[in-house]
Amino acid sequence: xxxxxxxxxxxxxxxxxxxxxxxxxxxxxxxxxxxxxxxxxxxxxxxxxxxxxxxxxxxxxxxxxxxxxxxxxxxxxxxxxxxxxxxxxxxxxxxxxxxxxxxxxxxxxxxxxxxxxxxxxxxxxxxxxxxxxxxxxxxxxxxxxxxxxxxxxxxxxxxxxxxxxxxxxxxxxxxxxxxxxxxxxxxxxxxxxxxxxxxxxxxxxxxxxxxxxxxxxxxxxxxxxxxxxxxxxxxxxxxxxxxxxxxxxxxxxxxxxxxxxxxxxxxxxxxxxxxxxxxxxxxxxxxxxxxxxxxxxxxxxxxxxxxxxxxxxxxxxxxxxxxxxxxxxxxxxxxxxxxxxxxxxxx
Amino acid sequence: xxxxxxxxxxxxxxxxxxxxxxxxxxxxxxxxxxxxxxxxxxxxxxxxxxxxxxxxxxxxxxxxxxxxxxxxxxxxxxxxxxxxxxxxxxxxxxxxxxxxxxxxxxxxxxxxxxxxxxxxxxxxxxxxxxxxxxxxxxxxxxxxxxxxxxxxxxxxxxxxxxxxxxxxxxxxxxxxxxxxxxxxxxxxxxxxxxxxxxxxxxxxxxxxxxxxxxxxxxxxxxxxxxxxxxxxxxxxxxxxxxxxxxxxxxxxxxxxxxxxxxxxxxxxxxxxxxxxxxxxxxxxxxxxxxxxxxxxxxxxxxxxxxxxxxxxxxxxxxxxxxxxxxxxxxxxxxxxxxxxxxxxxxxxxxxxxxxxxxxxxxxxxxxxxxxxxxxxxxxxxxxxxxxxxxxxxxxxxxxxxxxxxxxxxxxxxxxxxxxxxxxxxxxxxxxxxxxxxxxxxxxxxxxxxxxxxxxxxxxxxxxxxxxxxxxxxxxxxxxxxxxxxxxxxxxxxxxxxxxxxxxxxxxxxxxxxxxxxxxxxxxxxxxxxxxxxxxxxxxxxxxxxxxxxxxxxxxxxxxxxxxxxxxxxxxxxxxxxxxxxxxxxxxxxxxxxxxxxxxxxxxx
Numbered sequence: 001x002x003x004x005x006x007x008x009x010x011x012x013x014x015x016x017x018x019x020x021x022x023x024x025x026x027x028x029x030x031x032x033x034x035x036x037x038x039x040x041x042x043x044x045x046x047x048x049x050x051x052x053x054x055x056x057x058x059x060x061x062x063x064x065x066x067x068x069x070x071x072x073x074x075x076x077x078x079x080x081x082x083x084x085x086x087x088x089x090x091x092x093x094x095x096x097x098x099x100x101x102x103x104x105x106x107x108x109x110x111x112x113x114x115x116x117x118x119x120x121x122x123x124x125x126x127x128x129x130x131x132x133x134x135x136x137x138x139x140x141x142x143x144x145x146x147x148x149x150x151x152x153x154x155x156x157x158x159x160x161x162x163x164x165x166x167x168x169x170x171x172x173x174x175x176x177x178x179x180x181x182x183x184x185x186x187x188x189x190x191x192x193x194x195x196x197x198x199x200x201x202x203x204x205x206x207x208x209x210x211x212x213x214x215x216x217x218x219x220x221x222x223x224x225x226x227x228x229x230x231x232x233x234x235x236x237x238x239x240x241x242x243x244x245x246x247x248x249x250x251x252x253x254x255x256x257x258x259x260x261x262x263x264x265x266x267x268x269x270x271x272x273x274x275x276x277x278x279x280x281x282x283x284x285x286x287x288x289x290x291x292x293x294x295x296x297x298x299x300x301x302x303x304x305x306x307x308x309x310x311x312x313x314x315x316x317x318x319x320x321x322x323x324x325x326x327x328x329x330x331x332x333x334x335x336x337x338x339x340x341x342x343x344x345x346x347x
Numbered sequence: 348x349x350x351x352x353x354x355x356x357x358x359x360x361x362x363x364x365x366x367x368x369x370x371x372x373x374x375x376x377x378x379x380x381x382x383x384x385x386x387x388x389x390x391x392x393x394x395x396x397x398x399x400x401x402x403x404x405x406x407x408x409x410x411x412x413x414x415x416x417x418x419x420x421x422x423x424x425x426x427x428x429x430x431x432x433x434x435x436x437x438x439x440x441x442x443x444x445x446x447x448x449x450x451x452x453x454x455x456x457x458x459x460x461x462x463x464x465x466x467x468x469x470x471x472x473x474x475x476x477x478x479x480x481x482x483x484x485x486x487x488x489x490x491x492x493x494x495x496x497x498x499x500x501x502x503x504x505x506x507x508x509x510x511x512x513x514x515x516x517x518x519x520x521x522x523x524x525x526x527x528x529x530x531x532x533x534x535x536x537x538x539x540x541x542x543x544x545x546x547x548x549x550x551x552x553x554x555x556x557x558x559x560x561x562x563x564x565x566x567x568x569x570x571x572x573x574x575x576x577x578x579x580x581x582x583x584x585x586x587x588x589x590x591x592x593x594x595x596x597x598x599x600x601x602x603x604x605x606x607x608x609x610x611x612x613x614x615x616x617x618x619x620x621x622x623x624x625x626x627x628x629x630x631x632x633x634x635x636x637x638x639x640x641x642x643x644x645x646x647x648x649x650x651x652x653x654x655x656x657x658x659x660x661x662x663x664x665x666x667x668x669x670x671x672x673x674x675x676x677x678x679x680x681x682x683x684x685x686x687x688x689x690x691x692x693x694x695x696x697x698x699x700x701x702x703x704x705x706x707x708x709x710x711x712x713x714x715x716x717x718x719x720x721x722x723x724x725x726x727x728x729x730x731x732x733x734x735x736x737x738x739x740x741x742x743x744x745x746x747x748x749x750x751x752x753x754x755x756x757x758x759x760x761x762x763x764x765x766x767x768x769x770x771x772x773x774x775x776x777x778x779x780x781x782x783x784x785x786x787x788x789x790x791x792x793x794x795x796x797x798x799x800x801x802x803x804x805x806x807x808x809x810x811x812x813x814x815x816x817x818x819x820x821x822x823x824x825x826x827x828x829x830x831x832x833x834x835x836x837x838x839x840x841x842x843x844x845x846x847x848x849x850x851x852x853x854x855x856x857x858x859x860x861x862x863x864x865x866x867x868x869x870x871x872x873x874x875x876x877x878x879x880x881x882x883x884x885x886x887x888x889x890x891x892x893x894x895x896x897x898x899x900x901x902x903x904x905x906x907x908x909x910x911x912x913x914x915x916x917x918x919x920x921x922x923x924x925x926x927x928x929x930x931x932x933x934x935x936x937x938x939x940x941x942x943x944x945x946x947x948x949x950x951x
Contacts, residue, residue, distance in 0.1 A: 004427070010873060017877060018884075021813035025890060028812075037738075040812065044739035047820060048747070055827065066835035069856045084771050091768060095758040102725055102754045109732040110747055113668070114739070121931035122734035125671040130730070131723065135677075138722035142715045142761075149715075149765040150708050156767065157704035173531065173623070192619040193626055204621065237622040238525035239634055241699065241774065245840030245853055248771040252700045254634050255524055256618025259701035284853050288774040288842045290518040292525060292532045293443040296845035 038115070045114035052107035056100075071245060074276050077283070077304075078263040081248035083152045090148060094141055156249075160230040160262035167221060168232040169285075170203055171240030171253040174294030176285055177203060180216040182319060187232065188212020195236070200324040204236075213321040216314065221285070221302040223265050224310045230262040240298065241289035246272070250288055265304045272304075385495075387487030388913040392494050393472030394805060397798070399494075399501060400465020401879055407456035412872050414449040417441040419865025421847055421858075435513070444533045446846045447516040451534065452508065454519030455542070457787065459549055460504070462652040464497050466794045467591075470655055471560045471584045473801060477904035478578050480569025480921060482914045485562040489555050496552035500545045507541030515542035518844060520645065523616040523637050527608045530622045540609065543602045550595045550602075557595075560588040569903070571923035575679075576940070578902050578927045579672060582679050583658020586686040587651050594647040594690070601640030608632070635700055642693035649786045650689040654682060656793020657724065657753075660746040662927075663800050664728055666900045667743035668735030669936060671928035674727045681720030688717045698766040699773050707766050714764035721757050725750065736931075740898070741815035742800030748823045749792040755827075756785025759834070774844075777837025780830045788826045795819075798882070803897050807910040808889030814881040818874055825871035832860050901927045901939045 028036030067073055076082045113119070168179040168187055181187045188211040195204035205212045223229050233242050235253035242261070243250050251261040273281045285300030305313070386392060416425060417440070424439030435445035472490065476483055484490045507514040516534025517526040521542065529536040564585045568577070607613040608629075616637045617629035665672040672678060694702060694710045728750050737743065759781040762768045772778065795818075802810050841854045848854040896905040903923070907915050921941045929938040933949055 013873075014877065014880070017814065017817065018880070021811045021817075021881075024813045025811055029890075040816070041737075041739050044744060044816065045737070051820075051823070058827075059831065062832055062835070066832060066857075066860065070835050070838040071840055072838055081771075084767055087765070087767050088762070088771070091762050091765065095761055099754065099758055102729065103751060105729050106732070106747065106750055106754070109729060109735075110737060110739075113732060113735045113737050115736050119736045120934065121668070121670045121736045123671065123931045123933075124673060124730070124734065125928065126674045126676070131674050131677050131727075134726040135719060135723055139719050142718050145761065145765060146712055146715050149711055149767045152767040153704060153708065153711065156770065157707075172621070192621055195621045195624075195626060197624060237620055238528070238531050239522055243774075243840070243842060245771075248840075250699045250770050250773050254701060255620050256630075257633065257635065257701060278852075280852055282852050284851060286840070286842050286851070286853070290447070290522070290525065290844045293447060293516075295447075296443075296847050297850065299850065 041115050045111045048107045049111040052104065055103075071248070075266075076246070076248050077267050077272060078244075078247035078249065078265055080156045080263045081246070082266075083155065084248040087148055087152055091145060094145065156263075160260070161228045164228040164230040164262055165224060166230050166232060167223070168234065169221065169242055169253070169300075170234040170236060171242070171287065171291070171298070172236040173238065173292050174287070174298040175219070176221075176242075176298070176300035178218045178221050179203060179205075179320075180218070180314070180317075181211075182214030182216055184211055184214060186211040188215050192236070200320065200327060205320070207321060207324070214319045215321065216317045217320040218317065219300075221300065222310055222313050223302060223304045224307050225265050225268045225271075225304050227307070228262055228264045230260055233259045233261065238291050239289050240287045240291050243286040243288035244283070244302070245286065246283050252289055268304045268306060269302075385491060387483065387491050389472045389476050389484050389487070389490060390805065390911070390913075390915075392490055393469050393474075395494050396464055396468030396472060396497070399498065400461050400469060401882065403456050403460040403465065403501065405876070405879065407453050407461060408872050408875060410449045410453040410456070412869055413441065414446055414453070415865040415868045417446055417846055419862045419868075421849065441846075443846055444513060444516060447518075447532075447844070448513045448534055448538075450844060451516045451518055451521075452514055455504070455515070458519060458648065458652070459546070460497075460501060462787070462790050462794070463553065463591075463648070464549070466652065466790060466797075467584060467587050467655045468494070468497065468556060469794075470580070470659060470797050470801075471556065471588065473805060474580055474904065475560055475563050475584060476567070477804070477907065477911075477915060478581055478902050479564060479567060479572055480903050480923065481563060481567035482916075482920070484559050485567060486559055490559050493552050493556035493559065496548050496555065500548035500552060503541055503545035503548060507538050507545065510537050510541070512536040512538055514538040520638075520641060521605070522641075523605055523608065523634055524620055524622075527605060527616055528620070528622050528627075529609075530625060540606070543606050543609075546602050547599060550599045553591050553595050557588040557591040560584060561592065564588075569920045569923055572903075572940075575676070576923055576926045578658075579661040579675070579678055579682075580655075580658040582682055583654045583661075586682050587654045590647045590651050590654070590686055590689055594644040594651075597640055598644035601637055601644075604640075605637065635697070635702075638697050638700060639693070642696045643690075645696065646693040647689040649782070650685055652786055652790045653793075654685070656749060656790045656796075657682070659797040659800070660749045660793050661728070661731075662902070663742045663746040663796050664731050664750075665928050665930060666800075666898050667738045667740055667746070668732055669738070669899075669930045670731060670735040671930055671932075672727070673730035673733075674723070675926065675928060677723055678727055681723045684720040685717060688713060688720075692717065692764075695764050695766070695769070698769045704766075711764065711766045715761060717764075718757070718761055721753075725754055725757075740799065741810065741812060741819060742796045744816070744819040745792045745796035745799060748819065749789050749796060751823075752784050752789040752792060752826065755831075756781055756783075756789060760785060771840070772837060774842055775837040776833045776841045776843060779843050780833035780837060783833075784826070784830050788822075788830070792822075795822075795878070800898070801904075802882075802885070802889075803892040803909075804904055804907075804911075806886050806889065807892050808885055809892060809897075810885045810889060811881050814877055818878045818881070821874040822871055825867050825874070828867045829864050829871065832864065836860065896939075899937050901929060901937055903940060906939065906941055 076085045166181050170177045189206045189209040190204050191206045192204045194206055233251055233253045235255045240253040242253060247263050249261055249263055251259050273279055283302035287295055287298035426439040428436035429439050435442055512533045515538045516532060525531050526535050526539050604615040608615050608617055614629035614632040616634050617632045619630060620627040661672050661678060692710055692714045695714045698707050763772060763781055799810055799815060836857045892909050895909055906921050923940045924943045925940055927940050
């Protein structure tokens with residue numbers, strides 16, 4: 001009902017605006033087009049300068065409102081993230097100066113050089129010095145930005161340290177599955193044709209490969225603070241993306257093409273609770289690549305903890321191979337109870 | 348009709364011929380069908396593109412209002428939606444499938460059907476022959492086909508909105524495997540085939556149009572109209588057409604391969620897939636291949652959208668500042684630089700796909716290089732205003748608004764083009780803010796500027812000024828209110844294409860902002876309807892144009908009669924003696940291009 005009411009009000013507003021617009025056209029004809037033009041010109045010139053002032057004030061106010069809700073207000077939770085934040089600040093400052101300069105000039109010129117009968121325009125078709133100036137200066141600034149950017153880019157995308165922890169993360173509609181290499185620190189071979197969630201092999205691990213026998217599967221990612229970790233990223237059905245906002249990182253999960261990313265978490269989950277003053281804080285994995293109707297709900301959780309906590313957690317987990325074998329011996333019942341919740345389809 | 352076209356074209360190249368008899372004075376009577384429907388007159392074809400574009404813009408804009416309802420008021424229900432859309436909005440709430448279909452169609456419609464066909468289709472057609480001094484396009488028939496292929500593409504895309512499984516819903520970038528597998532998404536069933544077929548037809552239209560624009564500009568310029576005497580609109584449209592001709596075929600190949608993967612069992616994009624428990628036989632394809640093919644068009648595409656707007660804005664800023672455009676050759680050079688670089692930066696959309704970081708480095712460098720010609724353009728526009736005598740016609744207002752938006756949206760491109768920052772900001776609302784401002788709204792402003800400026804030429808009448816002022820101010824303020832705050836949610840890492848953030852610890856702090864944005868979006872949409880009303884009302888009832896040259900402009904289109912017939916000039920095509928930007932020279936307000944250089948005239 002309220003929908004129709006709003007529509008009625010809207011159409012009424014339309015009619016009013018239209019009548020005013022039509023009337024003002026007649027008025028301007030009566031008044032003389034020249035005079036009406038001058039009045040309108042002054043009003044619009046004034047509105048431009050007003051827009052500039054209110055716009056800048058509005059931008060400041062917007063910053064007051066929302067700054068504290070962005071990640072800029074809290075430290076990056078990984079070493080790579082710190083580099084990215086630093087780079088971000090350099091870029092904000094450089095572009096911010098250019099933004100202010102050009103917007104102020106634009107609206108100020110619009111106001112200052114509004115039509116006046118007395119003014120004769122300055123015939124100024126080109127000036128090589130000026131043009132050279134604003135080719136070279138932006139080029140220098142951009143060189144600096146590219147230099148910084150690539151320096152960090154190669155650091156971030158470079159090889160992971162040898163002692164990195166390895167965790168495999170696999171995306172499917174619409175959840176994440178983790179696999180840990182176990183004691184041998186080697187992930188067992190996979191073959192997608194062996195995938196069979198109902199028999200406890202949701203990831204398609206090839207049990208023929210001995211390296212797979214101590215692999216541990218989980219629905220949560222556990223990481224050790226201050227220890228580099230390399231993620232091996234897979235997707236089963238469509239492209240997903242491992243989005244790690246607090247670590248400032250992101251990497252696509254592509255079916256058939258494993259990708260990797262590495263970083264060093266700097267704060268445990270409980271430390272981050274204090275830093276962000278949010279007792280419900282969790283590291284979240286968001287899917288950042290459109291993957292279907294449940295895309296928005298494809299959430300994963302990372303727990304960053306101390307080495308002892310991590311060891312205790314790992315010890316509580318049973319390798320998936322053993323779970324499958326145990327369940328295979330008696331009649332196949334509901335397996336994978338300890339492993340994950342991936343079967344729950346979010347619809 | 349084709350012989351007539353040929354003879355027109357022939358006339359235009361050889362001005363020595365007498366072509367009185369081909370002028371519109373002696374034209375045979377045209378039927379409704381040949382004048383308004385299957386016309387070969389470039390002006391009418393331009394209007395067909397414009398009006399079709401307007402209809403699509405209303406649909407695409409309405410879709411954004413619908414999905415903003417979900418984002419802005421996730422806890423409310425709107426029973427009216429269930430009345431209108433049935434199962435797609437059961438209980439008055441937009442379903443997830445419907446949300447993604449709306450988002451996908453909003454992007455597809457606005458990028459391709461409005462800002463490509465509606466923008467360059469309209470102004471390339473209307474302006475090229477008028478501004479270079481030709482009676483019509485090189486081939487009026489191909490030009491007509493170009494519109495009708497666009498119309499066919501429109502029909503197919505529109506039909507896809509009504510099929511049972513809904514239209515394509517994998518995002519306007521339609522990345523496979525999501526778009527290749529019907530099992531993965533409702534929208535990847537029949538709707539996706541419609542999308543691909545529609546896009547194939549669209550590409551045919553775009554190529555026919557583009558080849559025509561290029562050959563017309565190269566071959567049919569009137570006597571004295573050297574390339575460097577062309578208005579910047581012509582240069583911009585020329586580069587746009589070149590971009591389209593070179594990049595659209597690549598999208599066509601990408602789309603055809605996707606159709607094969609979908610329907611013929613090939614594995615171009617598919618490898619090792621388990622979807623909903625079903626193990627697919629496809630091996631050896633690469634999902635990333637599609638992204639390369641898509642963005643090889645997709646990135647030039649954003650310049651296909653932006654360049655015509657830049658060209659029109661340059662022209663309109665100069666005319667209404669009563670001052671030459673500053674640095675004409677630098678403007679042409681920067682358009683050229685942007686056109687070249689447009690082909691060399693596509694992989695900056697793919698920094699986080701697992702692309703080789705070494706390769707990525709080159710794309711960072713080339714992407715940020717685009718900022719140099721862009722900076723040249725901005726500073727040249729500013730200098731054009733400096734010490735001018737500015738008339739705020741509605742076209743001029745939108746041109747100034749364009750510059751402001753181009754700055755705002757262009758600067759955030761420097762963030763995203765830098766791969767280091769892209770790792771953080773990729774696919775967040777920061778991207779949404781960036782491309783909507785710089786490519787969406789800015790190009791719309793260029794288009795509005797063009798419509799307000801050339802409406803008198805199209806219909807011999809003016810648009811209503813008061814409605815135009817309301818339209819401009821509400822749209823400019825609204826655009827900033829909608830997209831400026833999105834930078835903040837982007838800097839919080841909030842991902843795009845989420846229907847609901849309430850289950851997320853990291854992203855649920857922006858509900859108030861989202862409601863605000865949705866409310867403003869609805870107001871801005873309503874004001875666009877006001878513009879549409881103004882447009883159609885003024886075609887029939889607008890104030891009549893009294894003089895041939897209402898803006899006091901130099902370019903050739905203002906030397907034609909107020910309502911030019913097919914053939915544009917009743918007599919000979921005028922000869923051109925100077926560049927188009929002699930405003931305020933030697934104490935004269937303006938000197939049309941047709942006026943010979945005087946003996947004592949100063950040089951520019």
